Amino acid sequence: MKSKNEYDYLIVGSGLFGAVFSHEMKKKGKRCLVIDKRDHAGGNVHCENIEGINVHKYGAHIFHTNDKKLWDYVNSFVRFNRFVNSPVAIHQGQLYNLPFNMNTFYKLWKVKTPEEAKAKIQSQIEHLDIGEPANLEEQALLLVGTDIYEKLIKGYTEKQWGRPAKELPAFIIKRLPVRFTFDNNYFNDKYQGIPMGGYNKLTDGLLEGTEVRLNVDYFDDREHLNSLADRVVFTGKIDQYFDYRFGKLEYRSLRFHHELHGKENYQGNAIVNYTDREIPYTRIIEHKHFEFGTQPQTVITKEYPQEWSGSSEPYYPINDVKNTDIFKKYRDLAAAEHGVIFGGRLAEYKYYDMHQVIASALKKAAETANQMASA
Structure with a gap:
């Protein structure tokens, strides 16, 4: 009918x-x-x-x-x-590969084998006496140790969420990729583009x-x-x-600042994370690299996390x-x-x-x- x-x-x-x-x-x-x-x-x-x-x-x-x-x-x-997707992170002027992998571990500790990397992480967490992680900080420490947490996770995460890592739930970071291979591909999925x-x-x-x-x-x-x-x-x-x-219901929001630059290549990568707490944005996106662009100019976006209000866009529950x-x-x-x-x-x-x-x-x-x- x-x-x-x-x-x-x-x-x-x-x-x-x-x-x-x-x-x-x-x-x-x-x-x-x-x-x-x-x-x-x-x-x-x-x-x-x-x-x-x-x-x-x-x-x-x-x-x-x-x-x-x-x-x-x-x-x-x-x-x-x-x-x-092969992002990089900058901490105090130093570049590190993401996700955390053997390239990251070599840059930090000059280790060349998975066994050396695992031993280094273990040496950093064995005295912490963490059982079941009670918050994001404890979960991150168990995954990657103190060096990576302090340099590449803590500042970025606390900017992103606007809260101390100890007040954030552990599950937020459980899907964080950590691999003991020299592989900078952020996703494990078979298809991406x-x-x-x-x-x-x-x-x-x-x-x-x-x-x-x-x-x-x-x-x-x-x-x-x-x-x-x-x-x-x-x-x-x-x-x-x-x-x-x-x-x-509460959310975290984002503010985007787009810039047009009169140069062919601004940062050499689509995504660069900034992990220092003092830098107000979490990352810079250079959009032309998503489609391998050859335009004479480039557009970048600085991504600023912020508290959500009724007038801003709700992004992260x-x-x-x-x-x-x-x-x-x-x-x-x-x-x-x-x-x-x-x-x-x-x-x-x-x-x-x-x-x-x-x-x-x-x-x-x-x-x-x-x-x-x-x-």
């Missing part, structure tokens, strides 16, 4: 979750309206073209996955290049043929927008959806005990909300890599289609 509404789905947010969900529903003949409060589609993967360089406007986005189906999926919209021509090609492909309305804030005209569609897909802040009934307890209350409300699908980083109060949010949207779209078919 045909719906009395103009659309089957109102999708709030044109980031990866919303774009993938709308694409999958469109393939099944569903009518979708995508709205976004920003003046562009694509959410945080949006790129701005400056002097022929695709600038990652909201920070570096490097796609990586071990899932061939996901890799083939994104490559069906735009071909991805062979970019491999950048869309040739920028991420807009990916999101434009996903949203092709779907009505998208920009500069539309869902909360300015919520009742009317809801009336346009049978169901709502909400990808914004879950606490805002429920009018902050249990209080506001602070998944401590207090916020997790609040989120669980909102999650229970969401589960009982009829006709609304919650998905994505903000609606699930969860940090997602790009491949994870795409997989989540594909799964939710398939589940939704199956439910509708069996109804």
Whole structure:
């Protein structure tokens, strides 16, 4: 039976979750309206073209996955290049390879074998008497010892989160890559790269043929927008959806300072981390290196962490005990909300890599289609 509404789905947010969900529903003949409060589609993967360089406007986005189906999926919209993420870190003027590997250990200690490196780390932690790590500092020390923690982790992490490392949960750093090989590839995933021509090609492909309305804030005209569609897909802040009934969830935010330089090459690498606490930014991104650019100019971005406020963008959920307890209350409300699908980083109060949010949207779209078919 045909719906009395103009659309089957109102999708709030044109980031990866919303774009993938709308694409999958469109393939099944569903009518979708995508709205976004920003003046562009694509959410945080949006790129701005400056002097022929695709600038990652909201920070570096490097796609990586071990899932061939996901890799083939994104490559069906735009071909991805062979970019491999190999960042470096600067501490007191000295350069160190990331992730922590034998090149890093050699620079620090002049060790040449994995056995020497492991012995050095062990010698630095054996007197610390750390059992089950109670915080990020203890977890980091167990992983890499005192030298690397003090030079390359502590300052960077405390800038990033705005809190002492001893007050941060251990799980934040558990996925930190540490390898005893001479391998500067940050990710272990089989597939990684950048869309040739920028991420807009990916999101434009996903949203092709779907009505998208920009500069539309869902909360300015919520009742009317809801009336346009049978169901709502909400990808914004879950606490805002429920009018902050249990209080506001907390985030860390970022401020980006973009600079155009009249030189071909500014730093020789896409990402350089600055680990000294006194330097206010955590890293400098040079965007042309993501696509092996040869333009005569270059664009860099300095990334400044900051506390989140209602007027800044929420980037990193602070998944401590207090916020997790609040989120669980909102999650229970969401589960009982009829006709609304919650998905994505903000609606699930969860940090997602790009491949994870795409997989989540594909799964939710398939589940939704199956439910509708069996109804």
